[in-house]
Amino acid sequence: MKYVMEFFQRFNDKYIFSANDVNRFLSHKGANKNYYKIFLYNLSKSNKIKKIRYNYYSMHDDIMITGYSYYPFYYGLENALSLLKLWEQETNPVIITPLHVRTGLMQFDGRNYIVRKISREMFFGYGYVKYFDFYIPVSDMEKTLIDFIYYNEKIPDxxxxxxxxNANKKILKSYISRINIKETKDKILKVLKS
Structure with missing residues (x-):
């Protein structure tokens, strides 16, 4: 198949890439405008690349790269607890994004991950954590606490x-002050005071 070596040289260092990225690359090389579809199909069929979701692919098989196809995003809830080493249970990755995308249980390479939508106003409170060879955005302890309340998720008492x-009270207060939705703010304050 034509352009394969050049493709791998160009995209090997990327966590993810889109079908549009491949289309631009192949068009620049002089390929037919729809060739990228066949190109991606053949590479995917031969397991040289893996489809994360519609129009997003990776050459890597670590499930934690899936979040990058939902950028902007952070890993949160139970997944954040594991990544922050606050509990030892294995969890499916929980991707939290303000994008208008399908939510719920998804699969990548036979493994499950969860996508949750969050309002732009509530999209804050995360930092980057080293995860093997790369860095991933993970909600901090204070935002993880707020998110559990926001999503009505149950965790052990x-x-x-x-x-x-153990949450930093100053940071927690700062985060709560950023919330302009009265019902959400009241719900969080009520649960934290109980």
Whole structure:
């Protein structure tokens, strides 16, 4: 297949790439305008690339790269607890994004991950954590606590109490002050005071 070596040289260092990226690359090389579809199909069929979701692919097989196809995003909820080493349970990656995308349980390379939508106003409170050879955005302890309340997610009482007692009160107060939706703010304050 034509352009394969050049393709791998160009895209090998990227976590993910889109069909549009490949289309631009192949067009620049002089390929037919629809050739990228056949090109991606053949590479995917031969397992040289893996499809993450519609129009997004990767040469890597680590499930934690899936979030980059939902950029901007961060890993949150139970997944953040694991990544921050606040509990030892294995969890599916939980991708939190303000994008208008399909949410729920998804699959990449036979493994599950979860996509949750969050309002732009609530999209804050994350930092980058080293995960093997790359960095991933993960909600901090304070935002993880807020997100559990925001999504009405249940976690063990001992974990919830640990988060509430060990969260930086100044950061928590700052995060709560950023929330302009009265019902959301009231719900978070009520749960934190109980």
């Amino acid at each position: 001992d974990i919830f109490n640990y988060l509430r007692e």
